[in-house]
Each structure stands twice: as C-alpha cells, then as structure tokens.
Amino acid sequence: GAGVSQSPSNKVTEKGKDVELRCDPISGHTALYWYRQSLGQGLEFLIYFQGNSAPDKSGLPSDRFSAERTGGSVSTLTIQRTQQEDSAVYLCASSLHIGGNYGYTFGSGTRLTVV
Amino acid sequence: QKEVEQNSGPLSVPEGAIASLNCTYSDRVSQSFFWYRQYSGKSPELIMSIYSNGDKEDGRFTAQLNKASQYVSLLIRDSQPSDSATYLCAVLSGGSNYKLTFGKGTLLTVNP
Numbered sequence: 021g022a023g024v025s026q027s028p029s030n031k032v033t034e035k036g037k038d039v040e041l042r043c044d045p046i047s048g049h050t051a052l053y054w055y056r057q058s059l060g061q062g063l064e065f066l067i068y069f070q071g072n073s074a075p076d077k078s079g080l081p082s083d084r085f086s087a088e089r090t091g092g093s094v095s096t097l098t099i100q101r102t103q104q105e106d107s108a109v110y111l112c113a114s115s116l117h118i119g120g121n122y123g124y125t126f127g128s129g130t131r132l133t134v135v
Numbered sequence: 136q137k138e139v140e141q142n143s144g145p146l147s148v149p150e151g152a153i154a155s156l157n158c159t160y161s162d163r164v165s166q167s168f169f170w171y172r173q174y175s176g177k178s179p180e181l182i183m184s185i186y187s188n189g190d191k192e193d194g195r196f197t198a199q200l201n202k203a204s205q206y207v208s209l210l211i212r213d214s215q216p217s218d219s220a221t222y223l224c225a226v227l228s229g230g231s232n233y234k235l236t237f238g239k240g241t242l243l244t245v246n247p
Contacts, residue, residue: 053234062239063179063223076234111178123169123181124235 022046024127026112032133033102041097041130043112051115052095053124054087056108063111069095102134137162139226141238149246154211156241158224161205167227168200168207173240174220183209214245 025044033039045052054066065079069089080086084102089095099106109131113124138161148154156170167186171179185191185198185207197210207226211218221240228236 051233055237063237065234065236068234070233079234123184126178126180129178 024112024114024125026110026127026130028130029128030131030133032135035104035134036101038098038100039102039132041099041110041112041132043095043097043127045093045095045112045114046125049114049116049125050092051117052089053113053115054095054097055111055113057111057129058108066097066110099132102132104134107132107134137165137226137228137236139224139236139238141222141224141241143239144242145244146241147244147246148214150214150216152214152245154214154218154243154245156209156211156222156224156243158207158209158226158238159205160207160224160226160236162226162228162236163202163205165202165205165226165228168198169225169227169235170196170198170209171223171225171237172220173223179223211243214243216245216247219243219245 027042051070053068055063057063067077067087069075084100087097109129111126111129113126115124116122140159170183172182173179183196183198185200188200191198195212199208221242223240224238225235
C-alpha cells in the first residue's frame with residue numbers, strides 16, 4: 021500500500037480482555053517495528069521484525085504481550101489480560117531495510133484505552 | 136541503557152525567527168540520526184536524517200551533527216506557525232542493535 025496501515029484506529033476494552041492490533045506495512049519494506057507512546061512520554065520500543073529472521077522482542081514489557089508477522093508482511097500485536105497501564109497509542113512503522121538508515125514510516129496508530 | 140535526551144520545552148519563537156532544537160545521546164557508536172515531527176494527535180513523520188559530522192540542509196531545515204560531543208541539532212529558519220509541533224530526535228546505534236531510540240521530544244510553538 022501507499023502507507024503503513026493500522027487497525028483499529030481506536031480500541032476501548034475492559035480490563036482483563038485480550039486485544040489484537042494489526043499493522044500492514046508499506047509493500048516491499050522488509051523491516052517492521054512496534055512502538056508505544058503513552059501520554060506525554062516518548063516512543064517506547066516493543067519489538068521488530070526483519071524478513072525471516074527471529075524478531076527482537078527485547079522491548080516487550082511483559083509476557084502478556086506478543087507479536088507475529090505472517091508471510092513477511094502483516095503483523096499482529098496481541099495483548100492478553102489487558103491492564104489499565106497498557107493504555108497508550110500503539111504505533112507501527114516499517115523501513116525499507118533493517119538498520120533504519122532509510123528512516124521509518126509510521127502508521128497512524130491505534131489508541132488503546134483499557135477501562 | 137542507551138539514552139537520547141532532549142529539552143522538553145516548550146520552546147516558543149516568533150514567526151520568522153530561527154528555532155534551534157537540541158539533542159544529546161549516550162551511545163558513542165551511534166551511526167545514524169533522525170529528526171521526526173509529530174503534530175498533536177498524529178504520528179511522527181521523518182523530516183531529516185544525518186549520518187556524517189557537519190551540517191545537512193533541506194529547505195528551511197538544517198541538521199547538525201557533532202559525534203565527538205555526541206550532539207545533534209535541528210535548526211528551522213523562517214519559522215512558521217505550521218511548524219508548531221513536537222520534534223523527536225532519534226538515534227540508531229551501531230552493532231546489531233537495529234532499532235531507533237527516541238528522545239521524549241521538544242514542543243515547539245511558533246507565534247504569529
């Protein structure tokens with residue numbers, strides 16, 4: 021596609037429920053990244069994927085968070101048993117190659133609210 | 136822990152003035168540096184990248200890099216109200232660490 025597409029744009033969920041966030045990167049971009057941004061905070065790295073290599077999961081805050089990328093394209097970030105502190109904007113970005121020398125292109129984000 | 140530090144601001148400048156945004160980073164082997172602009176409620180967009188010491192100009196924007204001082208800056212000339220946004224500094228470290236580390240951003244307000 022022309023840009024990075026994320027869905028849903030907004031999600032309100034009850035504490036304890038599971039949520040799935042979707043990211044469709046720019047066609048041909050081999051690297052895909054997930055970040056989250058809490059109110060007034062910077063971007064916090066969560067996970068990245070590069071081609072068929074094992075993902076770097078070093079930023080996932082707990083084992084309630086997981087992500088997968090199918091067929092080297094679409095990615096899904098899953099949060100199990102959501103907590104109020106999970107409320108944030110979840111941003112997906114893609115890059116032509118890993119290393120970021122081409123910069124990232126971000127999607128418009130998913131605003132997650134846990135009530 | 137690799138860190139990227141920015142003055143949170145807000146930085147307020149009059150229209151037509153030069154806005155100067157600064158960033159320092161802790162990882163000496165960092166190799167690539169980026170500036171992103173984020174309007175309120177929107178996602179970050181890439182506006183500048185710089186890899187070598189010195190200045191890089193693109194229109195009204197100039198990025199400056201000093202690796203010895205671990206310092207990168209962004210100058211915006213002839214500032215416009217439409218430049219009002221949060222500016223995020225991002226650093227790509229060397230080695231096998233392929234993710235960008237972002238600063239918390241500086242809020243810039245350009246007053247008409």
